[in-house]
Amino acid sequence: MLETVFRAEDLPVADRFEAWREYLLKTHVPVELSSEHESDFRVTDRVLSLGSVAVRSMDAPAVTVxxxxxxxxxxxxxxxxxxxxxxxxxxxxxxxxxxxxxxxxHPYDLVLLDSSQPNESRVRTDEGKTSLTGFSVLVPKALLSVPADSVDRLLARRMPGGEGVIALLYQFIARLTTGTAAYGPADGPRLGTVVVDLLSAALAQVLDAETADSLTPEARRRTLTLRIEAFIQQNLRDPRLAPEVVAAAHHISVSYLHRLFQERGISVAASIRSRRLERCRADLADPAMATVSVHAIAARWGFTDAAHFSRAFRREYAMAPLEYRRKEHPVIA
Known part of the structure; x- marks a missing residue:
């Protein structure tokens, strides 16, 4: 995954705005820029290249694009x-x-613009604030699973976020842009596919188009799987989390749930266990958690049986939990 970062404060004040303009020409569609803060422009702009999809996060003053x-x-x-x-x-x-x-x-709304049509965005900071923060995604039109004439109806239209698939898209992008170290070069295109699927599902939800078969069957299946994985991630702490609970929450049968995960080469129970073990491993390696007992960490992530947790951890990481903690922090241990 290719990541580029532009920090205006690394440059002389007089060069900042023009340098950012040139940076946008390389990483965005061509646009004209203006700002009341051109004389002392402070912006941090990060771009992730995910195959054909570009995701950026930005902290900037008010600007007109x-x-x-x-x-x-x-x-x-x-x-x-x-x-x-x-x-x-x-x-x-x-x-x-x-x-x-x-x-x-407003914050958490989804804003959709078309590069093939003229447009203008006047981005304003909140009262009392000197900068705005947010994300943007540039997606080739051909990649979306929603028909173009349906997408056109959403251009510039306010699509409130905060819940549903728009919220899931926001959460995924926020996590993606703050944890890039965990991904390798080959992950970029796969992550780009996830972004496209979530965006397609978000637009389809706004259009109430799922029942009208606006999504292809393959995109619908991938979107359902993404929802399920997000549900699992959000409920890892609940010891009652099990395939039956996951299936019921998504109004599907347990057998269909198992089929979805078989396509990914892992069972539902194994996916839940693996995610919990990874959270436990991270806590055991965290110096800030050094005074928390191994049993408490296990319980924190849904393991109610200490012996079962110890066996599962040993199978996954080839050492006992306490042994792993001592290896990571021999002085603390």
């Missing part, structure tokens, strides 16, 4: 730009045909 008709004619990657603000707001104007669509978007 304009894609003019001339820029559209000069260069069009035929992509959708998705924005998810954490802090701040966006006033968006998206041209479609001869009509301009205008909408104000």
């Amino acid at each position: 304009t894609r003019t008709p001339k820029l559209v004619r000069q260069s069009d990657p035929e992509a959708y730009q998705v924005s998810l603000l954490c802090q701040g707001s966006i006033d968006v104007i998206q041209q479609r045909g001869r009509t301009d669509f205008r909408e104000t978007h």
Whole structure:
């Protein structure tokens, strides 16, 4: 996975805004930029290249981003730009045909723009704040599983987040952009596929299009699996978490749940156990958890039987939990 980072504060003050403009030309669709803070522009802009998909996180002052008709004619990657603000707001104007669509978007809303049509985004900071934070995704149109005419109806339209698949998309991108060290070069395209599937599902949910078969069967199955995995991750601490509970929460049979996981080469129970063991391993290696007993760490992640936990940990990591802790922190142990 390729990651590039731009930090304005690494440059002389007079060069910052122009340098960021040039950086955007390389990592984004061509746009015009303006800001009241050009004379002392402070921005941190990180971009992850996930195959054909680009994900960026940004901390910046208020700025206006304009894609003019001339820029559209000069260069069009035929992509959708998705924005998810954490802090701040966006006033968006998206041209479609001869009509301009205008909408104000707030934190956790999903904002969708089309690179093939002129648009303008006036990104504003919250009152009393000097910067805004958020994520954006650049996705080739051809990759989405939702029909283009349906997606067009959502351009510049406010799609509230905070729950449903939009929230899941936000959580995935937030985690992805803050934990890049865990991924290798080969993971980029796979993670890009996950982003596309979640975005397709989010748009389909807004359109209430799942029942209209707006998603392909394969994309529907992958999206369901992603929801299930997110559910498992969020409920690892619950000792009652089991295949029956997971299936009931998603209104599917246990046998269908098992079939979904067979395609991934792991059983549901094994996936739950592996995730719990990994959380326990991380806690045992954490100096801040050094005073917490091994039994308490196991219970924290859903293991109610200390002997069972010890056996499972030894099978997974070829050593007992306490032995692992001593290996990681011999002085503390």
